[in-house]
Amino acid sequence: MGVVVTMVVTVTMVMTVTMVMTVTMVMTVTMIMSMTVFMAMIIHMTLTVTMVMIIHMTLTMTMAMVMTMFVPVCTKMAKFMLMIMAISAPLSMIVAGCTRKYKSERKHRCGVDLNDIVVVQAKKSANAFDSNENHCHDYEHVYEPSDDTYLLVDTLHAEKALLDSLRPKLALEIGTGSGCVSTALAKLLKVPPAMFMLDINPIAASVASRTAAHNGVITADALVSDLDSALALHHKVDVLIFNPPYVVTPSEEITESLIARSWAGGKDGREVLDRLLPRIADLLSPTGIFYVIAILENKPEDICERLRNFGLSSAEVLTQRRAKNELLMVIRASKFESIADGDLGQAKST
Incomplete structure (x- = not known):
């Protein structure tokens, strides 16, 4: 037996x-x-x-x-x-x-495997950071893809027909973090535009560059920059993306650390975003579109009004999604009175 x-x-x-x-x-x-x-x-x-x-x-x-x-x-x-x-x-x-x-849920329909992106980001790199800390892990200093990242990617996917019709030649992401939004956009469009991924965090710029390379995106360059200060792009940006630090915090938290810069937004969570808003109309091309993440505490209607006051004709809350205790939303703005597939309206003179 x-x-x-x-x-x-x-x-x-x-x-x-x-x-x-x-x-x-x-x-x-x-x-x-x-x-x-x-x-x-x-x-x-x-x-x-x-x-x-x-x-x-x-x-x-x-x-x-x-x-x-x-x-x-x-x-x-x-x-x-x-x-x-x-x-x-x-x-x-x-x-x-x-x-x-x-x-x-982390693998979106546009073909970007966010699981792979996180793996690339979390790998220990001897050259990623050189300061008092030796050979630190990237994810300790770079904002990892999260609910706001996924909302942006899903929104861009929903906007695919419009974006393809615009045939963008230059895309710019400010505060790129892991770089997965720019990577998603490049893989989404029929003809990937030239792309700049900017971040004030040098580790984030390094991670974003590796993210693009890991996913076969060859049209993207990552640069260290405070907002758009590293580039002179007067009326040249066709797609502008910004996932700003939007959490309401004391102003001093904004500069506490590299990772804090990715989420600490100061008063109303708007201190970093408000620095960029006056620059949007100057950055966008005549057919350019701006996508920005916000939460309810950021006063999204006020953001839309300020964008219109700064020279944009159209500014609206495009999508929103509940994530834990936050109501995330994407605001879309352009120089056109209306945006619809095949109907871009009339551009506002600048």
Whole structure:
């Protein structure tokens, strides 16, 4: 009897290991093959759920057989355990599915794998930062992709038809952080524009450059800059993106550290943004569009009014999304009275 049990357990372990290796290999090949990211993601998720079910059922049968054969008096208990474990199989599927769904939220339809971006950002780099701290981790000093990042990427995806119709030649992201928004935009558009990714944080500029390279974007350059001060782009920017430090804080927190600069916005969360608002009309080309993240505490209607006062004809809250205790929103502004697919209205003279 002991020999039989040993054989069953051995065969089960071999089958399980073989299945795991096979599924892993298939998933790897799937991602490498020239197919769409969407198809790869579906196959990946399907194989993952299938693997979980197979392993679960294999272990269930093995445990039941061992209990039945090795301890006959426990036959009823074995059947009871088999029933409980069989019932829990659908729960395993749900857990596996939810896990994949959570992870897939970071992979947007435009083809940018934000999971990969975070991995690149978190790698320890000996050359990333050279100061009193030796060889620090990037993510300790750079704003990681978060809900506001995803909202911007989703908004740009929703604006794809409009942006493609404008055929932008130059895009500018101020406060780029990890660089994933610019990377997403470059991969989204039919013809990627030349792109500048600016950040006052030198580590962020380094990370943004690696993010673009990791995702095959060759039209983007990352520069260290306080807002747009490193460049002279008078009426040249076709797409301008800004995810400013918008959290309401005491003014002194803005300059406390590199990472604080990415979220500390001072009074009303507007101190950094208000420095840029008067520059928007001068930066935008005649068909340029400006996208900026804000929260309710930033007084978005006042932001729109100030943009109009500074020379833009159109400024409105385009999208919004609840994220924990914040109501995030994207404000879109341009020199046109109205923005719609195929109808850009009339540009306001500057």
